[in-house]
């Protein structure tokens with residue numbers, strides 16, 4: 001597929017909550033890209049959205065949008081169960097799809113996207129915007145250069161609170177629509193960022209439960225993880241934690257790097273603590289050019305355009321998104337089977353490759369037995 005040329009022609013499918021963050025980011029990037037069309041099955045919502053962001057073309061059916069517009073990029077901002085079918089439509093129309101997380105509901109669906117990507121030459125990218133904050137980019141660079149010594153131990157916590165009202169939206173809290181609870185839908189940002197820093201994981205031992213909400217999915221999961229490099233980590237994903245926080249901490253041989261924020265970070269949310277005898281390393285952690293910029297959609301979309309401008313592959317690629325989705329699948333498989341799961345162990349026909357619940361959710365089985 002030819003590399004797109006600026007100004008990039010962009011569309012958005014799904015004009016609900018998160019689409020506003022995408023459109024606002026595109027407004028900030030209007031010198032490089034034009035938002036030319038939007039589609040939503042709720043045509044009235046799409047028309048209002050188009051009015052707010054001065055978008056010339058409005059559609060009710062994403063297919064009509066993709067068939068009638070010349071596009072470089074389509075942002076898919078619809079509920080999770082529609083991501084894979086819409087991304088396939090986009091690729092078959094020759095358009096790169098930037099898909100909101102989670103990329104797909106299962107590893108099987110993600111592998112189907114990879115097959116279509118290979119057939120069409122078009123790409124699917126996943127929104128994991130927290131990879132693109134300046135401090136995360138700097139941390140990965142320092143780790144790759146070996147400047148902080150070996151990574152030893154990490155903690156990754158997404159402790160959020162969602163009341164019963166939040167789950168009244170029909171697609172929330174359901175395996176068949178969301179693919180999972182806080183593991184797939186909320187904590188995925190934090191452990192994706194952790195994986196982007198620490199590289200391939202090798203073994204997961206996990207628990208998941210429904211502690212307080214009457215959802216189909218879990219509302220809490222916890223995992224102990226070993227990485228290929230030997231790093232040991234713990235991961236907690238919760239939607240029942242009244243004092244909300246998002247925390248990540250990496251202990252390297254020569255420094256601790258930690259982050260505490262909520263839904264997006266700036267430079268001030270990171271701390272760098274050199275180990276005794278390594279105080280000189282603090283100079284490497286000098287802040288980025290834009291200390292007040294929050295890790296958000298603009299930075300990732302800008303990185304896509306930067307990559308195209310220089311002929312590079314933009315992120316986050318399906319290959320990397322698969323590693324993150326496999327982490328979620330292994331968390332569920334370990335929790336519901338009660339055994340550790342190794343990377344690569346979930347083969348093509350494993351129930352946890354076919355769906356995140358693996359047909360083995362303990363509270364689902366109790367419910368079925370009572371009916």
Ligand SMILES: NC(=O)c1ccc[n+]([C@@H]2O[C@H](COP(=O)([O-])OP(=O)(O)OC[C@H]3O[C@@H](n4cnc5c(N)ncnc54)[C@H](O)[C@@H]3O)[C@@H](O)[C@H]2O)c1
Pocket residue numbers: 013014015016017018019039040041042045062077078079080082100101102127129185
């Ligand atoms: N990256 C982030 O930080 C972040 C934050 C919030 C939500 N999200 C993700 O964004 C996605 C959307 O979440 P939301 O909160 O904006 O949902 P939402 O319900 O507010 O909006 C979804 C919109 O998609 C439309 N829609 C549904 N099916 C469609 C289809 N087949 N074709 C066209 N339009 C369709 C709906 O009518 C609705 O307007 C989810 O995957 C969610 O996980 C990501």
